[in-house]
Amino acid sequence: MSLNAKDKDAVKAFWAKVSGKAGDIGSDALSRMLTVYPQTKTYFAHWKDMSAGSDPVVKHGKAVMGGVAEAINKIDDLNAGLLNLSELHAFTLRVDPANFKILSHNILVVMAILFPKDFTPEVHVAMDKFLGALSRALAEKYR
Amino acid sequence: MVVWTDFERSTIQDIFSKMDYEVVGPAALTRCLIVYPWTQRYFGNFGNLYNAAAIMGNPMVAKHGTTILHGLDRGVKNMDDLKTTYAELSVLHSEKLHVDPDNFKLLSDCLTIVVAARFGEAFTAEVQAAFQKFLAVVVSSLGRQYH
Numbered sequence: 394m395s396l397n398a399k400d401k402d403a404v405k406a407f408w409a410k411v412s413g414k415a416g417d418i419g420s421d422a423l424s425r426m427l428t429v430y431p432q433t434k435t436y437f438a439h440w441k442d443m444s445a446g447s448d449p450v451v452k453h454g455k456a457v458m459g460g461v462a463e464a465i466n467k468i469d470d471l472n473a474g475l476l477n478l479s480e481l482h483a484f485t486l487r488v489d490p491a492n493f494k495i496l497s498h499n500i501l502v503v504m505a506i507l508f509p510k511d512f513t514p515e516v517h518v519a520m521d522k523f524l525g526a527l528s529r530a531l532a533e534k535y536r
Numbered sequence: 537m538v539v540w541t542d543f544e545r546s547t548i549q550d551i552f553s554k555m556d557y558e559v560v561g562p563a564a565l566t567r568c569l570i571v572y573p574w575t576q577r578y579f580g581n582f583g584n585l586y587n588a589a590a591i592m593g594n595p596m597v598a599k600h601g602t603t604i605l606h607g608l609d610r611g612v613k614n615m616d617d618l619k620t621t622y623a624e625l626s627v628l629h630s631e632k633l634h635v636d637p638d639n640f641k642l643l644s645d646c647l648t649i650v651v652a653a654r655f656g657e658a659f660t661a662e663v664q665a666a667f668q669k670f671l672a673v674v675v676s677s678l679g680r681q682y683h
Contacts, residue, residue, distance in 0.1 A: 428661035429668055445661060498645060502652045502664065509653040514570040515588050517649070521571055 396519075396526055401468050403519035408465050410511055411504065415462065418507065420446070420454030422499040430495050436488060457496070464527045471530035483534040490535065493528035500524060538673050540615055547666040551651065552612045557605050558598075560654065564647040565601030566592050572642045578635055604643070611674050618677045626681035637679035644671040 396404075411418065424445035426433050440449040460478055467474025482488050501520060505512045512520075569576050570588045582597060584590040591597055607625065614621040629635045648668060652659045659667075 425661040425664055429665040502649055502659075505649045505653040506656055506659060509656070512649075512653065514567045514592070517567060518571040 394522060394525065396468065396522055400519040400522050403516055404465060404468065404523045407504075407508075407511060407516045407520065408462075411508055412462065414507060415458040416451070416455045418454075418500065418503050419456075419458035419461075420451045421503045421506075422496060423450050423454045423457065425499040425502060426496050429499070433492055433495060436486075436492075461500075461527065464523075464530070468523070471526055472533050475527070475530040476534070479531050479534040482531050483536075490528065490532040493531060494525075497521070497524035497528060538616075538618065543662070544666040544669060545615060547663050548612055548615065548670050551655075551663075551667060552609070555605070556654075557602050560647070560650055561601035561603070561605030562598035563601070563650045564643065565597055565604060566594075567646040567650060568643045569597065571646060572639075575639055575642060578633065578639075605647075608674065611670070611677075615670070618673050619680060622674065622677035623681055626678050629678060630682040637675075637682060640675040640678050644668075644675055647671065 427437070427443055427450075428445075434443060437443055437449070437453075440447075442449060444450070460475075463478075464471060464475060472479075501512075501517065501524070504520065505517075569579070569585060569591050576585050579585060579597070579600075582594060582600075584594060585597075610621050611618055629637070648664070648671065651667065652664065655663070
């Protein structure tokens, strides 16, 4: 299920529309993940405040979307492009890769809420494929 | 036995009382067929599903989307016994339709996204949690009679 040229174009075109709100998307997606999938909170036990709009959530939401932006720039070779991030997640953070799917779902939900007209089924499938490919690249170094 | 909070009950009742079945049902099913194209395997007799435009314009898909969404009504009315409520439909999907139960989750993800887009900011994290919990229990009930 690798990205073809049409997928990459769709992802880049949609990103151009939404990247201005990247921080908000990240922060909202993260909040939703922590609320809808409470088991994900286990990775953030060191945060004083996990509520929506709190400093750590806002800051981390921005960081996550920074990673997504980087992935879009490196969309033609995600494994190579996300090598450092993969090593970080594999050896330091050790996030179970099942959670990448969970966060991806919430990113899509937020995109649907913020951009209901632009998040068409065609954009949805391209973004879903892209986030899947990103997740696979992120899990590359795990074992 | 699934325990529902008052918030969860009222949220589910509220969402479905405002549901535009003829819009949301078709939108969710078409999205599922487009985003997860392997799900088209169950609709061989629906005619033209060759591309997104064809799927979105297909009247059989639209009709079936509405039917599926109305299938959730009985669950909304019987939240305290979803297992029994969907036992018959579970047997149907297993024995007659031969649908891989993993597909139920794919459709419910698409339904969540369509409902989120319609409700906008009102679809808060807490509302999303309640909605996804309801769908998860329905999905589980639909898969229960498979053997």
